[in-house]
Amino acid sequence: MYLGCTLMNIRFAAAASALAISLAAANAAGATTYVLNVDGCTGGCGYSNYGTVDVTGQGTNTLTFDIELANNVYFNQAGQPDEAFSLIGNPTITVSGLPSTFGVNGSQAAGSHHESAFGNFDYSIEWLGPPTNNNTLGVQSLTFTVTGPSALTLDPNLVGGKNIFFTVDVAGVTDGVVKTGNVGATLVPGGIPEPATWAMMLMGFGGLGAVLRTQRRQRALAA
Numbered sequence: 681m682y683l684g685c686t687l688m689n690i691r692f693a694a695a696a697s698a699l700a701i702s703l704a705a706a707n708a709a710g711a712t713t714y715v716l717n718v719d720g721c722t723g724g725c726g727y728s729n730y731g732t733v734d735v736t737g738q739g740t741n742t743l744t745f746d747i748e749l750a751n752n753v754y755f756n757q758a759g760q761p762d763e764a765f766s767l768i769g770n771p772t773i774t775v776s777g778l779p780s781t782f783g784v785n786g787s788q789a790a791g792s793h794h795e796s797a798f799g800n801f802d803y804s805i806e807w808l809g810p811p812t813n814n815n816t817l818g819v820q821s822l823t824f825t826v827t828g829p830s831a832l833t834l835d836p837n838l839v840g841g842k843n844i845f846f847t848v849d850v851a852g853v854t855d856g857v858v859k860t861g862n863v864g865a866t867l868v869p870g871g872i873p874e875p876a877t878w879a880m881m882l883m884g885f886g887g888l889g890a891v892l893r894t895q896r897r898q899r900a901l902a903a
Contacts, residue, residue, distance in 0.1 A: 711736040711746070714845050714865035720797025721861025725852035727753060730863045731820075733846045738833050745846075747822040752853045754817040756860045757807055761849030764793050764801035766835040767828070773803065777824040783808045795847045795862050799837045807849070814851050814858050842866050 716730035731749035747763070749755070755763075767773070770790035778785050783806050790802040805824065826832065836843035844864035851860045 711744075712738060712867065715868045716749075716846075716848055716850075716863045716865045717868075718798075718839070718842060718844060718864035718866060719861075720795075720847070720863055721850075721852070721859055722796075723859070725753075725850060725859040725861055725863065726854040727852055730848070730850055730852070733848075733865045735834065735846075739831050741828050741830055741832060743826045743832050745822075745824050745826065747848060749820040749848070749850065753820065754814075754851045754853070755807055755819045755822065756814065756849040756851045757809060757811055757817065757819070758813045758851075758860065760806065761860070762793065762795075762804040762806040763822070763846070763848045764795050764798075764804045765846045766790075766802040766837070767826075768833045768835045769830075770802055771828045771830065771832070773832075774827045775803075775805070775824060776827070778805065779822075781808055781810070781819065782806065782822060782824075795849075797862055798839050798844050798847050798864050801837065801847065802835075814860070817851055817853065817858070839864065 711734040714733040714735065716732065717728060719725055719727070719730075727750065729750055730753045731747065734746040734748075736744040736746075755761070767790075772787060772789045774787050776785050788803055791804075792800045793802070793804040794800050803826075805822070834845045836845045838844075842864070843866060845867060846865040847862045848865070849860070849862050851858050853859075
C-alpha cells in the first residue's frame, strides 16, 4: 500500500512538472498581442482601435513582429513616417524580412527616434515607398524579424498613465477624408493565447488529468 501511494505521488509530481514546463514553453513560444488603441493624431484619426501588433519570441534573441491594421486604416506613406519601439538594454539589433517599401534591413544601433505624442524610442522602421504620398493607400500589414545578441524584451514608454510598447504612423480614412498621425500600442489584459500556446497548455493539463484519474481508480479498488 505504501509503495502504491509513493508511486502515485511520483506520478503526480511528474505530471505537475510537465504541466509547469508546458506552461513555461507556451509563454515563451506564444505571441504577445498589443492593441493599437491610443490615438496620438492631432485632432484624432477617427477610430478607437487601429489594429494589432503581435510579437513572438520575447525572452529569446529573436523577435518576430506582425502588424495588422484595422479596416480603413493604412500605413502613412507621406512625410517620412515610421514605426518605432524600444528594447530593454538598448542592444544593437539586426532587422530582416522587411519589404522594399520599408527600411532598412540590416544592423541598427539604438538611437533616439521622436514619435509625436509618445516620446522617444530606440529603433524605427521607415516607410520608403513608392509611393511617397497618400493618394493611393493599400498597405495594411507588415511582418519583420529582429535579432539581437541576447534575450530581447520590449521596453515601453509611459505616456498618460499607459505603457506604449510600439507606435505606428497611420493614415485613417473616414468618409473619404484621410487623417494621419501616430497611434500607440498597449498590452490589453486577458488576451487570447495563440493556437500553439493552447496546444502546449492542453498537453500539460491532459497529463495531469490522466494521473488524477488513475489515482481515483486505485483508491476505488483499495476501498
